[in-house]
Amino acid sequence: MKVGMVGDASVGKTSLMVKYIENSFDEDYIQTLGVNFMEKTVKVKGTEITFSVWDLGGAREFVNLLPLVCNDASAILFMFDLSRQPTLNSIRDWYRQARGFNQTAMAILIGTKFDIFAKQDQEYQNEVL
Incomplete structure (x- = not known):
């Protein structure tokens, strides 16, 4: 089962993948x-x-590789960093581009770095949530 992971740089895609695959x-x-x-x-x-x-x-220089990640995927994880709102704002663009290559994959939205997010002020948390 192929699973693609997309999102802005440093949102935690690789960390989540390594944690799941290697438990590290x-x-x-x-x-x-x-x-x-x-x-x-x-x-x-x-x-x-x-x-x-x-x-x-x-x-963004790697967006040309998006078909490699999305084609034939059963699911696409759209990932953003809860502590950086611009990474959430860019999900719409990632979604549009990924759907251009695969309209049938299950789309899953994942917010990462909750530990950092939980330390931010309440006003910012309310904006994101």
Whole structure:
């Protein structure tokens, strides 16, 4: 099952992918250049399912690789950083572009970095929520 991950740079796409696939977390930020790809096989009700997770670098220079991430995906994760509102604002553009390549994938919106978001002032939290 192919899963694509899109969103602005440094929203936590790679961190989420590595946490799910390898159950590890690296505090150091390393920008994704192009596309990252990882696989994990899990058993669900006795059936093995292989998740192929495709992580697109968030820098706009990599948008030309969007078809690689979105084509044939069963789901697309649209990710933003809860502590940086502009990353949420850009989701509409990511969604429009991704849907241009895949109109049938399940679209899932994911807000990351809640730990940082929870430390911000109440006014900002109300704006985002």
